[in-house]
Amino acid sequence: MIRTTHLPLIVTLLTFVLAYALCASQYPSMFSLRVIANLLTDNAFLGIVAVGMTFVILSGGIDLSVGSVIAFTGVFLAVILRDSSIHPLFAFGLVLIITTAFGAAMGATIHYLEMPAFIVTLAGMFLARGAAYVLSTDSVPITHEFYDMLQSVYWKTASGGRFRLIGGVMILTFIVGALVAHRTRFGQNVYALGGDASTSRLMGVPVASTTVGIYAISGGLAGLSGIVFSLYTSAGYSLATVGVELDAIAAVVIGGTLLTGGYGFVAGTFFGILIMGLIQTYIVFDGSLSSWWTKIVIGGLLFAFILLQKGLTWASTARKKAATGFNTPS
Amino acid sequence: MTDDGNPTLEAPTPEAPMLEAPMLEAKGISKFFPGTIALDDVELTLHRGEIHALLGENGAGKSTLIKCLTGVYRRDGGEIMLDGEAVDPLSTHHSQTLGIGTVYQEVNLLPNLTVAENLYLGRQPMRGPFVARRAMNAAARISLKSFGIDIDPTQPLSAFSVAIQQVVAIARAVELSGKVLILDEPTASLDREEVELLFSVIRQLTSRGIAIVFITHFIDQVFEICDRATILRNGQVVGTRQLKDVSQKDIVSLMLGRQLEARVRAPKSNVVGKTLLEIDGLRKTGMLEAFSLKLREREVVGLAGLLGSGRTETANLIFGAVRADHGAMKLRGHEIRINNPRNAVAHGFALCPEDRKTEGIVGDLSVRDNIILALQARQGWMRPIPRRKVEEIAQHYVRTLDIRLANLDMPVRLLSGGNQQKAILARWLATDPDFLILDEPTRGIDIGAHAEIIALINRLREDGMALLVASSEMEELVAYATRVIVMRDRRQVGELTGDEITSNNIIHAIAAEPMVEPAS
Numbered sequence: 001m002i003r004t005t006h007l008p009l010i011v012t013l014l015t016f017v018l019a020y021a022l023c024a025s026q027y028p029s030m031f032s033l034r035v036i037a038n039l040l041t042d043n044a045f046l047g048i049v050a051v052g053m054t055f056v057i058l059s060g061g062i063d064l065s066v067g068s069v070i071a072f073t074g075v076f077l078a079v080i081l082r083d084s085s086i087h088p089l090f091a092f093g094l095v096l097i098i099t100t101a102f103g104a105a106m107g108a109t110i111h112y113l114e115m116p117a118f119i120v121t122l123a124g125m126f127l128a129r130g131a132a133y134v135l136s137t138d139s140v141p142i143t144h145e146f147y148d149m150l151q152s153v154y155w156k157t158a159s160g161g162r163f164r165l166i167g168g169v170m171i172l173t174f175i176v177g178a179l180v181a182h183r184t185r186f187g188q189n190v191y192a193l194g195g196d197a198s199t200s201r202l203m204g205v206p207v208a209s210t211t212v213g214i215y216a217i218s219g220g221l222a223g224l225s226g227i228v229f230s231l232y233t234s235a236g237y238s239l240a241t242v243g244v245e246l247d248a249i250a251a252v253v254i255g256g257t258l259l260t261g262g263y264g265f266v267a268g269t270f271f272g273i274l275i276m277g278l279i280q281t282y283i284v285f286d287g288s289l290s291s292w293w294t295k296i297v298i299g300g301l302l303f304a305f306i307l308l309q310k311g312l313t314w315a316s317t318a319r320k321k322a323a324t325g326f327n328t329p330s
Numbered sequence: 331m332t333d334d335g336n337p338t339l340e341a342p343t344p345e346a347p348m349l350e351a352p353m354l355e356a357k358g359i360s361k362f363f364p365g366t367i368a369l370d371d372v373e374l375t376l377h378r379g380e381i382h383a384l385l386g387e388n389g390a391g392k393s394t395l396i397k398c399l400t401g402v403y404r405r406d407g408g409e410i411m412l413d414g415e416a417v418d419p420l421s422t423h424h425s426q427t428l429g430i431g432t433v434y435q436e437v438n439l440l441p442n443l444t445v446a447e448n449l450y451l452g453r454q455p456m457r458g459p460f461v462a463r464r465a466m467n468a469a470a471r472i473s474l475k476s477f478g479i480d481i482d483p484t485q486p487l488s489a490f491s492v493a494i495q496q497v498v499a500i501a502r503a504v505e506l507s508g509k510v511l512i513l514d515e516p517t518a519s520l521d522r523e524e525v526e527l528l529f530s531v532i533r534q535l536t537s538r539g540i541a542i543v544f545i546t547h548f549i550d551q552v553f554e555i556c557d558r559a560t561i562l563r564n565g566q567v568v569g570t571r572q573l574k575d576v577s578q579k580d581i582v583s584l585m586l587g588r589q590l591e592a593r594v595r596a597p598k599s600n601v602v603g604k605t606l607l608e609i610d611g612l613r614k615t616g617m618l619e620a621f622s623l624k625l626r627e628r629e630v631v632g633l634a635g636l637l638g639s640g641r642t643e644t645a646n647l648i649f650g651a652v653r654a655d656h657g658a659m660k661l662r663g664h665e666i667r668i669n670n671p672r673n674a675v676a677h678g679f680a681l682c683p684e685d686r687k688t689e690g691i692v693g694d695l696s697v698r699d700n701i702i703l704a705l706q707a708r709q710g711w712m713r714p715i716p717r718r719k720v721e722e723i724a725q726h727y728v729r730t731l732d733i734r735l736a737n738l739d740m741p742v743r744l745l746s747g748g749n750q751q752k753a754i755l756a757r758w759l760a761t762d763p764d765f766l767i768l769d770e771p772t773r774g775i776d777i778g779a780h781a782e783i784i785a786l787i788n789r790l791r792e793d794g795m796a797l798l799v800a801s802s803e804m805e806e807l808v809a810y811a812t813r814v815i816v817m818r819d820r821r822q823v824g825e826l827t828g829d830e831i832t833s834n835n836i837i838h839a840i841a842a843e844p845m846v847e848p849a850s
Contacts, residue, residue, distance in 0.1 A: 005442075005486055179460070183460040183461055183463075184459060184460060184461060185452075185454055185456070185461060188443070188447060188451060188454065188461065189451075189452075191440075191442060191443060191447075192440050192443065192451055194442065195440035195441060195442040195443060196440055199438050199439065199440055200440065201422075201423075202422050202423070202438050203423075203438070203439070203440070203451050203452065203502075204423040204426065204427075204451070204452045205451065205452060262440070262442035263442055
């Protein structure tokens with residue numbers, strides 16, 4: 001049975017399958033494990049941060065700081081590994097604590113000062129980017145044998161594709177994210193907040209701790225994404241990942257989550273990421289297209305999904321008016 | 331209708347409620363807001379398994395009392411005994427856990443969650459760290475079945491009608507709280523069939539021993555389902571009645587009151603002028619049944635009726651604020667069409683709306699700008715009124731209406747309620763209307779300003795204006811109206827003229843009972 005709430009997810013899935021089929025029909029070599037493996041590796045950092053963004057948008061908020069937090073994390077790791085002898089794992093733990101606390105602080109500001117998330121996380125965006133500049137304005141390379149070790153972990157397929165560790169981290173993040181969003185009390189509270197914050201309060205949802213938790217998750221996952229990004233590029237650079245927050249928002253919306261909150265699925269975001277990655281891969285395969293075409297296609301897709309969501313809202317109000325019988329067939 | 335002697339003591343009811351301690355006993359509840367006493371020593375007693383109506387016109391204090399009981403407001407005095415224990419609700423959620431649940435007209439549930447998720451939000455059955463969805467859905471289905479509705483609880487709440495959503499809200503409130511259930515205007519947006527469903531659910535709850543407070547402005551429904559009623563007026567309890575002992579008329583007269591009548595009754599000149607406006611069969615589906623009226627100059631026609639009887643709707647339809655389905659209007663014998671307020675203003679109409687905060691004043695604009703607004707709108711924005719003229723007009727009305735202010739530049743929201751009302755009046759008087767519609771002109775203003783507004787209405791009439799005044803204050807209508815049209819259920823049900831205009835007759839007409847005393 002197909003429900004209206006599941007429809008955007010299904011449309012996202014069909015879009016992906018259709019797009020992939022089109023790509024593969026034109027370039028049969030795109031239909032290979034190698035391409036899929038690269039898709040996961042290249043989009044790992046974006047996928048991880050998009051999971052956090054899904055929670056934020058489900059609750060009716062927005063987090064503009066994540067791109068800057070990723071850059072900060074990279075620079076922080078690069079500088080601390082260059083200037084001290086602490087183990088990278090310890091540095092990872094440290095940076096995750098910092099970014100989670102940073103997100104929690106933004107959540108607390110949004111809740112207790114009753115400020116719009118847009119403006120609070122905009123301030124967070126400048127703060128994090130500024131902090132990265134303070135640490136270093138240059139690109140700092142990361143050379144550490146532990147990094148080399150992590151980067152060499154992969155599972156090689158018969159066709160020569162390499163599923164790397166960071167792709168696995170992303171998939172794990174999606175699985176855990178989906179479980180938290182759909183199967184825990186916290187997840188239900190996130191949906192409740194996105195439905196209506198004041199009603200949620202009346203129904204006894206702990207609005208304060210939920211809001212703080214949501215932005216802490218987003219901040220923490222931005223930190224994790226920064227770690228993954230530093231593994232991906234072996235460097236920390238304060239000018240990196242500018243605008244990634246907008247890519248993450250796009251992936252979430254293309255994944256079928258309603259920007260006003262309350263409706264959507266973590267799995268949808270996964271396919272949103274894959275669709276965006278697929279467009280880029282196609283352009284690489286084509287070779288003659290400008291990479292700006294990625295932006296145009298994503299823009300078009302976003303617009304189409306916004307129209308779809310509006311259409312579904314209309315359809316469900318019309319259905320509500322029609323439903324007057326008490327013995328609704330179940 | 332005497333307050334001494336309690337009929338329940340003489341006639342013991344079969345369930346003998348006196349033997350048990352009441353479920354809820356609120357004594358001496360008081361609540362003050364700056365400048366007003368919202369609740370003055372209010373008492374409310376609810377027995378187990380009782381359906382208790384809480385009645386009163388707008389501003390009588392019903393919602394303030396509910397908010398004090400459910401912890402939205404902190405009360406300033408009095409005590410609340412729930413099930414024999416003193417309680418002090420600090421928040422809505424706290425009052426829910428104490429045992430007082432509330433269901434509002436606009437269903438306070440989340441349309442994006444499923445029915446089961448709504449029922450169990452915050453208290454889901456768990457399996458380890460995860461919500462046990464299957465168990466939750468099964469429990470929801472059983473729970474809703476016990477309320478007489480059989481629906482699929484895994485569907486989103488928004489897929490169901492308002493009545494079903496109400497029942498889900500009730501089920502949640504009962505399971506969460508289970509002692510007192512407050513229903514605030516639950517039937518306002520339901521049709522007859524849905525009301526039946528809701529009532530069967532409510533009746534069934536009484537057998538569980540839950541005390542129910544039922545707030546509504548439908549008097550028929552009160553008599554249909556409630557056992558007792560407490561009536562509030564101006565923040566005070568004017569009576570608690572066993573409903574089987576009283577008539578609708580008794581209740582209505584308690585709600586509206588009639589002590590003021592003798593004081594403000596003044597001789598009215600019966601000199602009326604030429605016919606100004608003829609309204610024939612004005613109606614709109616769902617808002618107003620065919621409404622006809624012949625209005626002459628130097629005449630004040632009152633519109634009487636309870637809340638929701640169609641008073642405001644009539645005013646809005648005549649003024650074109652809402653477009654009518656049918657109806658013809660003649661102004662001084664010439665056919666006119668009014669499709670929007672602009673047309674109405676062009677024909678010399680003016681309307682002071684009921685809710686001045688949202689429909690009337692522009693709070694942050696200066697008093698001067700607020701007064702000049704309608705006149706400027708009629709002139710058109712391309713022809714600004716000269717600054718000196720603006721100043722002159724504003725000064726003139728501030729003087730004649732006695733609007734008290736520091737200076738004309740102060741934002742109008744800083745004025746008191748009565749002075750705001752006068753500023754809106756000034757706005758419309760500045761357009762020099764022939765026909766002025768006032769919707770609840772004295773709502774929310776103090777007694778002194780009250781008398782001034784009444785005097786002003788009389789003065790405008792003597793100056794030759796025709797007025798239509800919708801009001802729930804009967805004494806006022808008696809004071810200034812030359813004719814009173816009585817509304818009920820969005821329909822004209824009677825007209826009183828001359829000496830017929832008394833509070834008593836208006837009450838009779840509203841309650842729609844033959845004008846004989848009920849057997850006592």
